[in-house]
Amino acid sequence: MGSNASIMLQQEDLQNICQQTGFTAKQVQRLYSRFKTLDKRDCGFLTREDLLCIPEVNINPLGERLIDVIMDDYGENNKINFKQFIFLLAKFRRGRVKSSTTEFNTRDSKLRFLFDMYDRNHDMKIDREELLQVLKMMVGGNIHDDQIATIADHTIGELDSDGDKSITFEEFCKTLERIDADDKMSMKFLS
């Protein structure tokens, strides 16, 4: 599948990718074909619009935010090419055994991704505004600001251990200790 008219999926690229990400060749090829399907204009990269065409993403309350994260942190110029795409997805590969864990799919990097979903100004802190934004996305329009604000304050109050009214990455990780984030942030890639 990946071989026909492949722009960048050469054999050595494939091996390279497999090695770096821990995907099997089949998985990479499958992802590549998926990438091609999404890339409707056949230009070798995905844009925001391409991703928004996926119904699931379109209606997902966090879909736009997710695309923001993808485009800003993983792609460039609102584009994401296949290599970036696969490095992004490599984060969510299941790292079951120690040996199958690469630098991408550690628990830390998964949490990092989650953290980045909140922290859009990259100051390594989730402040009240950022939390409010995400909360609003997740809660919908008809809860009053007050309620959301309370929830946000409550959340920050729970996590904030140093009293600076914002959540650092360490504080963020701390609450997730009891959640099996590694498991939840993993998905199965078909091969």
Place this chain on the structure above:
Amino acid sequence: MYQNKSSIFLILILGLIIHKYYCKEQTYVHNQAKPARFHVAEFNFDHVSDVYAITLWILLGSLAKVGFHLSHRLTEKFPESCLLIILGLIVGALLYITHLAEQKAYVLNSDTFFLFLLPPIILEAGYFMPNRPFFDNLGTILLLAIVNTLFNTLCIGLTLWGFSFTSLYGGTVFDMLPCFVFAALISAVDPVAVLATFTEIHVNDMLYIVVFGESLLNDAVSVVLYRMFDSFAKIGQENLIPTDIILGCLSFFVVALGGVLIGIIFGVVACFTTKFTEHTPVLEPLIILVYAYLAYLTSEMVSVSGILAITFCGMVMKQYVSFNISKKSDATTEYVLKMLSSIMETIIFMFMGLSTVSDHHSWNTGFVLMTLLCCLVYRVIGIAIFANLANCWRLLELTRIDMLIMSYGGLRGAIAFALALILDETKIPRKKEFVTATIAVVFFTVFVQGITIGPLVKCLNVRRKQIEEPTMSAKLTNRMMDHVMTCLEEISGSGGSNSLRDKCRNLDRNYFKRWLLRETPQEKMDIKLLQTFKKINMQSAMKVHDTSKGLVPAPSSSAIHTSASGTNLRPESTFANFSQILAANLPEQTVPDLMFFENHHGAEQYRDDAQMHHFLDTNLYRARPRATIHLRSQDESAGTDGVAHNRFEKSYHHRNHIYIPSRLDKEQIHGRKAGKTSGGTGRSTASKAGSSNITHSHTHSHSPKHHTSSVSKQQNEKLRSASPVSDQKQQQQQQQSKTRSKSPSLSSDQPIRPSSPTAEMYRPSPPISIRIDNDDDNEILDGTTAAERICPWRRSSIPDAARSTSTSPVNDPSNTTQTASNTNDPNLHPGPLTSANYSGTYHKSPEYLGEYATTTKPEEHLSRPNIRDLFNNQSRIPDEKQENDMETNSDESTTQL
């Protein structure tokens, strides 16, 4: 220990009494001897004998359980099931020695077992089945339940049969098919035993659900295998043709799927029925129980798996019924189920002990040991094979330790025993050996494994069930992960379990919820998040409540008066108002919540119990907020994010999933006695209990403003004569304007721990009596409620004493004023006006009320006359209350008013 011994004695005596009555000759001989004359009193045991015996057995079981739990040392070391079996053994031995009753009177009867004792336990298990873990692990569970049970049966059967060629059994010959029949009944893990053991050791949900799910679902397999081999044995080994075997395999699907289907059908019908029980809430629990039992009986009738049927019936019902029925019915159902299953479990274990002591035994050491060994070894092997197989697709892998606990938790129990008892001795000549071996295996698993599994779990450091309450951030992030992962799965093109779950949720929401629920949820928001928030707040409230020492019922009663009236509402109107008004009013302060209250551990001496009690009461009595979202959301969100959230709308459950301890219920009921409202039946409690903290805190935080604004807009003329009120109102408005410039978010302020004098100032202000002239009639309202209504957290979280003292007393009189006037205004919406707490306060404009007047249901009108009673009642109390309040209030606040 002493208590325990005495209770055992008591039980023994009871047992003896029962069996004395079984000897009917004793009681009836002298009846015949006398000539027929009129008897003043007659001793007619025959008339009640059966029921009497059953009732006494139940009593015996309950007393035994009560007795065991009096001694903590005993129950810590031994599982209850073991103790019950021992008790049964003792009673059985006594009966056997004394020959007081004929054997069959107290031996476990498989008809009784399967028709009466088993269904409640399984129903309870299904009803309280944690759905999500169950379906998350469904693959593993099915693999273990079907393939592992099959594997175990075949291996055990073959091994037992194989060893009959050696001299191990001492020359006793076991045929192949009887061996397989026995293997079929002995290889299935018993749900009752597993439930009894695993609920005591608190392993993590995943482990529990895998073992328990297996034990539930393997019923289909074991029933089929048992029946198949049993009928094969009856047909005779030499007459078997391949068709029989193929049909046997086919019957597995019929039995399993048939059971599931019947269960689901009955569950759906039950949900559908409860859709219409609005006016007969008393029958709701009964409907649930009867449908479930009917599902079981029906499937037994058509010889499919009854256990599967009742499990799935319970699961389906739980999903929908609890949203239809009232909170009270829901609590009742849960309680009754727990009660039934616990007593049935008790009786089952007791009977097992009892029936062990009998003549129907034939001890064959070789066979028993071989069976035991087979059960243990093949269990371990089977789990090892299939758990590793399951790990291929499982995200969360089963570790070695998990596997060990899974194999160790493979307890056998009463089902095996009951199946062994109904073996036909003419077709299976070795029945006695089988029964004995079954009992040996059951006893071994229940005693040895049951007692040691607890320490083993501790020792191996198995992940325990997390008992901590959910944190807001965890919930939020959890949900975020779900969203992100569904998104990413879609992007990567691998539709995983997350998308499947979403599809199920869609189906559920679009079809099942629509058909089965009284109110179709239409809201478009992440409700679960909000629910967690409420839950957390509620839990904090409960915690605080628990720490407070005693409760003073008197002052809270008036609070209940006012708030109880609010419970008659249909929630649609109220919550719609709530959100509408909230949206209409600019937020001035953020909603304070219980976090602050909790943070003030140092301030314990100020946290006076009455207020706490009241605070909780106001909390608990709020109407359910779900409907808010139902009605309003469509218009509101259509423009902005209606499309975006289309798919993520979630059901708003008017059930809060918060278990309110009975203590509190009692208090509620107690309070309701004083301010009795007849309009609210079971529903009212439902709404009370399912109250939302958010609503509550909103009400409080916004109340000053709403009160003033709404009062000034609508009710001004009605308040003309109430000069104190208007004075206060002005005062309050001034206060408001002052405070308006304050920090917009109260909650972002770090809570300040008040020193004792300040806290004294924050006390609720003294009661004020206000005379309000209405157009139609004059009503004297007492403002004491005001003091009661003050939110306890407010005084601690707001550093400004003057503010709290001035605002809170005022808003309540105006609040009640409005409510009172609303009562007499036919143009106003009758529903919300019954709620003195918030609906009245949130009404911004008459048009708004008019709009909602159309949505009211007739029962709201019924509740109208009660309001006056309510207030009349209330006015009787102030004297004692005033006393209470005067003590706590400082002069400062009084003068300010």
